[in-house]
Amino acid sequence: MKQRWKKIASLMLVTICAFSLTACGKKEETAAYQQITDDMVSNCAEVSQSAVESLAGFDDETLNQMTANRDTFTRLAVSAWMDQENELGKYEEMGTPTTDIDREEGQVTVDIPAKFDKGDAEIKVVFNYSSDYDQMVPAYMTISEVETTGMKLNGAAVNTVMGVGCVFVVLIFLIFVISLFKYVGKIGQKETAPKAAPAPAPAPAVPAAPVEEDLTDDLELVAVISAAIAASENTSTDSFVVRSIKKVNRSKWQRA
Numbered sequence: 001m002k003q004r005w006k007k008i009a010s011l012m013l014v015t016i017c018a019f020s021l022t023a024c025g026k027k028e029e030t031a032a033y034q035q036i037t038d039d040m041v042s043n044c045a046e047v048s049q050s051a052v053e054s055l056a057g058f059d060d061e062t063l064n065q066m067t068a069n070r071d072t073f074t075r076l077a078v079s080a081w082m083d084q085e086n087e088l089g090k091y092e093e094m095g096t097p098t099t100d101i102d103r104e105e106g107q108v109t110v111d112i113p114a115k116f117d118k119g120d121a122e123i124k125v126v127f128n129y130s131s132d133y134d135q136m137v138p139a140y141m142t143i144s145e146v147e148t149t150g151m152k153l154n155g156a157a158v159n160t161v162m163g164v165g166c167v168f169v170v171l172i173f174l175i176f177v178i179s180l181f182k183y184v185g186k187i188g189q190k191e192t193a194p195k196a197a198p199a200p201a202p203a204p205a206v207p208a209a210p211v212e213e214d215l216t217d218d219l220e221l222v223a224v225i226s227a228a229i230a231a232s233e234n235t236s237t238d239s240f241v242v243r244s245i246k247k248v249n250r251s252k253w254q255r256a
Contacts, residue, residue: 036101036103036108040108040135040136041099041101041108044108044110044125044136045099047125047138048097048112048123048125048141049097049112051077051125051141052091052094052112052114052123053094055077055078055081055091056091063082064082066078067079067082072140073138073139073141076140076141077140077141080141080142080143081143083143084121084145087118087145088116088117088118088119088121088145089116089117089118090116090117091114091115091117092115092116092117093114093115094112094113094114094115095112095113095114097111097112098110098111099111106128106129107127107128107129108126108127108136109124109125109126110125110126110127111123112125113146119145119146120146121143121144121145121146122143122144122146123141123143124141124142124143124144125138125140125141126139126140126141
């Protein structure tokens with residue numbers, strides 16, 4: 001009995017999809033070809049709500065069995081539901097669905113707000129128009145978490161910190177690069193400036209040769225000097241001979 005109930009439960013979602021092929025695409029005799037009517041849109045919203053209620057009533061074992069279903073919509077819907085339950089917990093309730101019609105693309109999107117144990121989510125079911133049946137066919141279903149104000153503020157704070165941090169890192173890098181320019185200039189000067197030749201050592205000063213005055217012809221001066229020397233020595237002028245007369249530095253003479 002239990003096994004039969006599981007099989008019946010696994011077929012419920014497939015039945016809903018089959019219902020969308022028949023009930024969702026009621027064609028009016030006066031409608032143009034590929035026209036999406038209001039009845040089609042209303043039936044899409046009802047089918048989406050029924051699919052959410054069916055998924056909420058299945059246990060984990062049944063959902064795992066349904067992932068092997070050949071129907072693409074059923075596999076995608078079950079996978080999305082199981083992934084979201086792992087993040088937001090158990091389903092609690094759904095809100096009023098809203099529809100968005102794209103007549104050019106032949107598409108109807110049904111948005112259903114839902115509340116889970118750990119947060120809110122938005123369930124989106126997309127239907128495509130089938131020209132073969134002139135009906136709306138379910139394409140896929142997605143479930144996304146609704147960001148709360150706290151989550152938005154947290155994300156904004158993280159982005160702000162990362163942005164300011166990146167700016168400071170770039171500024172510090174630029175300051176470091178600019179500080180290296182002075183070394184680059186010095187290196188360039190060393191490479192281009194020619195080496196100055198060493199200054200030649202100053203030549204040693206040569207002392208000037210003393211100028212000798214030839215006074216031998218000045219007999220009177222020689223006689224006077226000879227007489228002065230003989231008088232100071234108490235001797236005669238015959239005891240010595242004056243050979244030359246040199247001028248004595250006056251400063252040395254005064255110190256003596």
